[in-house]
Amino acid sequence: MEVPSSWDALRKQARKLEAQLDEQMNSYRKLVSNNVSTKADAAESDLESWIERLLKQLQQVNTQMQAWVSSGGSEMVSHTLTRHQEILQDLTQEFYRLRSSLKAKQEHASLLEDFKEFDRTRLDLEQVDSEQHALLKERTSISRNTGHMDNVISQAQATLGALVFQRSTFGGINSKLGNVSSRLPTVNSILSAIKRKKSMDTIILSLVAAVCTFLIFIYWLSK
């Protein structure tokens, strides 16, 4: 089967864009995992806008391919189009996820950053004598123990959440069973369909009998 050149050109363009997107996404992924700064630097925003532009272009190419297929493409071609659409969707979802992750990391670092604190901490350390230092260490260890207890409580709460979710799942099952029992009216509609079929059969049988009787009558007259 000969595929027109316009399809070939579109496909080549889509493949090229997908390859570029893969490359840029890898760079972006490395950037996200290595990021420790609080400021969004130029490299990140450049890369983001570049990826966004590529995604828009790929979307346009897919739209053109869709239009081409709608005006009479073959099975193989439409299957290829579906594959490209899936790729576009996967890339878009992953880009959104990475961007959210990067933003969350930046916000977290920015929230905990304070330039004055460093100096103040140093001053505090210089002023503290040994007795206060011991008390501070004790306070820190008590806080750490409290943290551990909070962790255990959090695990218990997570377990509780899972159990609550199971409860809602069983509630869903219960409502599904109710739904099944409420489908019994469907059985009534099946019975009424059977009844209708039966009356239809009766009509057919009557017609056949009438036709036979009529033919016998004609034969009897012609004797």
Place this chain on the structure above:
Amino acid sequence: MADQLSKGEEFEKKAEKKLSGWGLFGSKYEDAADLFDKAANCFKLAKSWDKAGATYLKLASCHLKLESKHEAAQAHVDAAHCYKKTNINESVSCLDRAVNLFCDIGRLSMAARYLKEIAELYEGEQNIEQALVYYEKSADFFQNEEVTTSANQCKQKVAQFAAQLEQYQKSIDIYEEIARQSLNNNLLKYGVKGHLLNAGICQLCKEDVVAITNALERYQELDPTFSGTREYRLLADIAAAIDEEDVAKFTDVVKEFDSMTPLDSWKTTLLLRVKEKLKAKELEEDDLT
């Protein structure tokens, strides 16, 4: 793969022929519906999601002609699940139509479930406004059907997105209501401090120290054990830092809390907003000085 596709197209042609033909015995729509169902199934096996979705839509229109609204709604749901893989907008519109049909026949719990599914699709697309709208509808429907657990899950999503869109009062109202409900349930009361913390953080974003203080007092009345928790301590200390307009103290308090209970991204975002406002105020005062 290809043979499934050709089989599907064959079934579809038969169905179209049935529709255009004259049905002497039996209903042509019933027969066409059966054939469309087979065709859609073949398309799914061939992974032709667009064709499968389109065929399910034809199946739905057949069922509508037959006055079978439940079957039509189910066909729309199947179409939506097919389109979900390639075309989110089409998927959402199919689910929307399914929801309307389920409402017509009075199946609100199924309507609520698919409204939640629409909201999840929008959430995946990072369209927070639409996700909020549909989560809200879903919560209403679940509430109407007395499915409180699912309603509260949807409401928490509504509160989360409302806060992200800076509709803090709405968020606060929802969290406080959920906390109040949870207090009456022995299983859920240990999660109350989480809800109150979320409500408190939203109060902090409103930049009203008096309202924060009143809210903290109200929370203590709601839950007497709350005043002994670290969450209460965090909120009270942040309120004090805001009152004194001290960014360093704010940062110390948040850092101490974060060192033991790491903050999730939602709390981080909101607290960062508070900190930036506080910093702006401090700079303003420095300029005046």
